Amino acid sequence: MKHVPFTKGSTLKTLRGHFFAGLVALAPLFITVWMLLTIFNYLDARIRGYFMELFNLQVPPYGAGVLVTFLGIVFVGMVARNFIGGRILQFFEGILLKVPVANRLYGAVKQIIGAFVGRDKTVFEKVVLVQYPRQGCYSLGFLTYPERIRFRGRDDLPELLCIFVPTTPNPTSGMLLLFPEEQVQILSINIEDGLKMIISGGVVLPESVAPCGEPGSLSVQDGKRYDEKPNA
Numbered sequence: 001m002k003h004v005p006f007t008k009g010s011t012l013k014t015l016r017g018h019f020f021a022g023l024v025a026l027a028p029l030f031i032t033v034w035m036l037l038t039i040f041n042y043l044d045a046r047i048r049g050y051f052m053e054l055f056n057l058q059v060p061p062y063g064a065g066v067l068v069t070f071l072g073i074v075f076v077g078m079v080a081r082n083f084i085g086g087r088i089l090q091f092f093e094g095i096l097l098k099v100p101v102a103n104r105l106y107g108a109v110k111q112i113i114g115a116f117v118g119r120d121k122t123v124f125e126k127v128v129l130v131q132y133p134r135q136g137c138y139s140l141g142f143l144t145y146p147e148r149i150r151f152r153g154r155d156d157l158p159e160l161l162c163i164f165v166p167t168t169p170n171p172t173s174g175m176l177l178l179f180p181e182e183q184v185q186i187l188s189i190n191i192e193d194g195l196k197m198i199i200s201g202g203v204v205l206p207e208s209v210a211p212c213g214e215p216g217s218l219s220v221q222d223g224k225r226y227d228e229k230p231n232a
Contacts, residue, residue, distance in 0.1 A: 043069050127194035129185040130163055132177060140198055141165040141177070142191070148181060168201045 040063075047065025079085030097103040125143040132139040141163040148159040158180045166174035189197075193206035205211065 040066055124164070124191045127187045127189040127191060128163060129187055130165070130177065130179055130183065132165060139165050140187075140194060142194065143184070143186070144176070149178075166198055169199050171195055171198050 044063060044065035047068050051064070051068075080089055093106075096106055125146050128141050128143050129138050130141050131137060132141075143161060144164045145162040148161055150159050151157055160178040161181055161184050163177045163179055163184060164174055165177055166172070187194075188208050189206050193208070196204045197206060197209070
């Protein structure tokens with residue numbers, strides 16, 4: 001067995017490999033904790049400041065602002081589920097929907113939130129695959145209306161499906177594309193898994209998506225697999 005000398009270059013290469021492996025392992029954790037703490041501290045400082053001004057209190061304990069915010073959201077949820085409270089919220093919602101600019105903004109935000117965290121299943125119906133932005137290039141999208149649509153007075157246009165193609169990693173932005181039904185492939189992926197795949201940029205794959213080949217068997221640079229034999 002041939003002995004491989006332990007050189008300075010190999011040591012630095014090994015350390016660099018360990019460093020980046022540790023960075024990949026720890027970065028998501030630190031970024032997530034940092035974002036949560038930033039949001040926590042922002043909400044806590046604002047709410048505690050309001051309490052000090054309204055009730056002339058000394059500095060409330062750390063975390064009191066977030067606790068009050070949480071309890072307030074829970075209270076609004078209880079009111080919204082109550083028949084009378086729901087009617088009151090609908091009344092104010094109706095007033096807001098009559099304001100020219102606010103009605104469009106409110107409606108869009110409500111639909112997006114309902115699609116991602118609520119129980120509104122009418123926004124995203126199915127996960128689909130469409131060829132966009134060119135033929136041979138596939139994009140994940142969501143069917144936003146359960147039926148085909150057509151434009152009145154435009155008999156020259158086919159019946160179309162409304163497909164929302166989101167951007168990565170922010171799926172709340174994207175574009176609405178209209179495709180004929182034969183150009184839309186419906187996938188057996190639920191909405192949550194489709195969103196995970198889009199947000200992660202394809203790193204997180206649902207169970208219904210199967211990787212082909214072994215990890216690292218595809219060379220991005222030359223478009224060939226590492227295990228391919230060169231032509232003689």
